[in-house]
Amino acid sequence: MTAGTLRLAELVEALGGELVGDGATPLQGLASLTSAGPDHIAFVTGAKHAAAMRACRAGALIVPPSLASEAAQQSALIVTTDPYLYYARLSQWWLARQRAQEPATRHPTAYVHPEAQLGEGVHLGAFAVIESGARVGAGSFIGAHTVIGAQAKVGDRCRLAAHVTVGERCELGARCIVHSGSVIGSDGFGFAPEQGRWVKIEQLGRVLIGDDVEIGANCTIDRGALDDTVIEEGVKLDNLVHIAHNVFVGAHTVMAGCAAVAGSTRIGKHCTLAGDAKVIGHLTLADGVHISACSVVTKSILKPGMYTGIFPLDEHSSWEKNAVTLRQLFKLRERVRALERPPEKT
Amino acid sequence: MTAGTLRLAELVEALGGELVGDGATPLQGLASLTSAGPDHIAFVTGAKHAAAMRACRAGALIVPPSLASEAAQQSALIVTTDPYLYYARLSQWWLARQRAQEPATRHPTAYVHPEAQLGEGVHLGAFAVIESGARVGAGSFIGAHTVIGAQAKVGDRCRLAAHVTVGERCELGARCIVHSGSVIGSDGFGFAPEQGRWVKIEQLGRVLIGDDVEIGANCTIDRGALDDTVIEEGVKLDNLVHIAHNVFVGAHTVMAGCAAVAGSTRIGKHCTLAGDAKVIGHLTLADGVHISACSVVTKSILKPGMYTGIFPLDEHSSWEKNAVTLRQLFKLRERVRALERPPEKT
Amino acid sequence: MTAGTLRLAELVEALGGELVGDGATPLQGLASLTSAGPDHIAFVTGAKHAAAMRACRAGALIVPPSLASEAAQQSALIVTTDPYLYYARLSQWWLARQRAQEPATRHPTAYVHPEAQLGEGVHLGAFAVIESGARVGAGSFIGAHTVIGAQAKVGDRCRLAAHVTVGERCELGARCIVHSGSVIGSDGFGFAPEQGRWVKIEQLGRVLIGDDVEIGANCTIDRGALDDTVIEEGVKLDNLVHIAHNVFVGAHTVMAGCAAVAGSTRIGKHCTLAGDAKVIGHLTLADGVHISACSVVTKSILKPGMYTGIFPLDEHSSWEKNAVTLRQLFKLRERVRALERPPEKT
Structure with missing residues (x-):
């Protein structure tokens, strides 16, 4: 990212932290430890990256107090207790500065229904469509080709x-x-089944999404059958996530790529579904449940904790032998049980 | 859903069932047992929802004969042998009434190639594209931004x-x-591989989809290489389903979210792939095969029935110990076999 | 595919191979062995398709030398050492001929920003969008509704x-x-986590894709956080593939449908991820690693070879018994260990 030159002191002024070294250090952007040059600022979260830090050519570093004295020998610093969080805020601040230079515009090709309502400063990309009765809140950005359906509502x-x-x-x-x-x-x-055919149940509910929710690319979130599908505030979904009808996702829960939740399941707050984790329908997951990548939840989980169910990867030939045995596992247990039986007295 | 007020008797007139109580009961919409109010109609499929039924405030209920006498004490009724099917039909009927109020229009921004053919009453959303030689049947609804490619055909x-x-x-x-x-x-x-590189095989077949097929959001259905990919009538696919080239899906088969079928596999009629079930390529599944969620089919299945292959979820620490053991399972069987051997006579 | 009539000799002239029989054989298109008619050309890769070949009605066949003398009795031939590769090239050549008849056009509804650059002969479909500073190379085809973002670059x-x-x-x-x-x-x-909430890290990197890469439908490829996500030349991705930020995919690697790679993982060259194979984040896969369908990679793999981890499918009732036992597998091993212990001397 390059967005004009800033001085290190400007960052500290905006975002806090302790400035060590030359506040006039000119910066063109953020970079990783390995790719940063003299006009970049990079961050180090802790001692395990100390070697990479020493090799880094960044003009400025964001470091925790424990690395400050060493780092001060190689570059200007921002010292902060949580460099990763600082980096997150800095990435937002810097991008927001850039975007401020792009004024919101309504592209002439965008279509807005006469009965739609747009707040102040709404940006509409090329061929965006805002249908009848839809409302888009102030300062929102609607990308090219995006469609906001009738009576839908997008917040500020x-x-x-x-x-x-x-x-x-x-x-x-x-x-x-x-x-x-x-x-x-x-x-x-x-x-509904009827003599071997399937009769569609029209889905009359909605999807209700809280504040500060992020949804990745190519996700699908179904509307409820009668009641609504609900995603509470602060939830973060990665790409290709599928949320079925009438699911409830509690606040600040995170789902990584390809995770999926089947119908009517209720996921608690502050849960994690790692990539490709799947939860079948009509279950309840308590707050604070963490499901490992590619694991399948087939029963409700009422106790917080980390749960896993992955078939361990192996060289194909080893897997084959173990898989064959696995299909006989129950019998193997019976055989062990037989061996455990005390020999009959004769 | 709210769509003007109807009288209960109007529903019975349109969809059948036995009316019990006041046919003039005014209804604004369908609702679930838990959220229904006095101007809603809700449904009860059987005795296991009787408690929820008693707590329900709906103005009218769709109930099976077994619950009719009890339910009649709290609201007007439609009595029918299959309330779930009745609910499905009612949801369709009600939505169709609503939609009838929205006349089909061709949005002025839609692009229709001069050589495309549109049947009577086709609705075209904003920026819809109908390419050269494409045909869209009477009464079809083509949403905003939807593209119908050259020579493609969409039925009535x-x-x-x-x-x-x-x-x-x-x-x-x-x-x-x-x-x-x-x-x-x-x-x-x-x-085709050629000295470590991949040479594209152009895919010259089509996708042929029968009547009454439903396809969810963000699905991908590939055209055949030479012959066609075929999806027979009445098939229902949920979201993010992947159907590879030259797959055949038999009539009335259902696939839930994230299911996938690899190339040239043939799935029978009336099968079920639950969510995230996967079938590898070049297999045959007989009619009436049901695959559990997240299970992987690696061999043909010629016998109807239910098949499963899910690694059971466990607390992470337990899983870890079991997974390590699983990688030694074949050896464990060998050890059991050794134990079973009668001690050599000495 | 039908694209006007060609003579068999024209194919041989364009693509090589040995012509056997009547070079004037008229051909309308390619077809599979089972569906080919007298005006089609089909291909046979080897002896295992000899029976299908005998039943085939194709006017011409592409065959390996080993089948030439037998095949010559039923149709004209192109004899080549690799019929599958020949078929790939033929499919490309034939389609390219067809497409040459469709001149590149810029659809009047496409939007091109005044500061975008289009090479010669670029085709723009209806409602395509080329944003500010974007460049599209000569001879490229941009489909209807496709959006090329600001400063993005599409090669020739x-x-x-x-x-x-x-x-x-x-x-x-x-x-x-x-x-x-x-x-x-x-x-x-x-x-970044902050007191139970998630603070977004703006993603400032790019996606860099090499030459001759093919990406299927509804894939998602995330931009890097600070550095770039990289996909090297010749990589082929099927549908619904997810590539997370800062992933590196080496040249000529192939991923089938629904495969996914989590963040910062490095996949070598000439690897294969079969359908639905998943690789978790921050791993390294060496060149020449092949992962079976639906298998999960949770550790780096430094040795080429084939790796698998699939729970074997079984009839549901058998699976249930084995799955229950699997959850006790570690204990079962302990029991076997106990049985193996020599009896204590008394």
């Missing part, structure tokens, strides 16, 4: 990338981010 | 949401539903 | 289908193919 200062679909009547809170290709408000998957 | 009374892509020459039958972001007719994944 | 002779999103500053090499719905350059998934 949201950022929807290109090619997002928000279905009719669905609602997003303030400061939400949605990446390209995500679909909010597709129909839940509901059918 | 289909409903394609926003941001759908139908590739050139692909065909959908009548009354199909496709949700946002789905891609029908992307290239199958085919390459 | 690329083919981007409809509804593709290329994020700002991302770069694709020459001759890349991207299928519909794919998102290149969505934000990586990065947050």
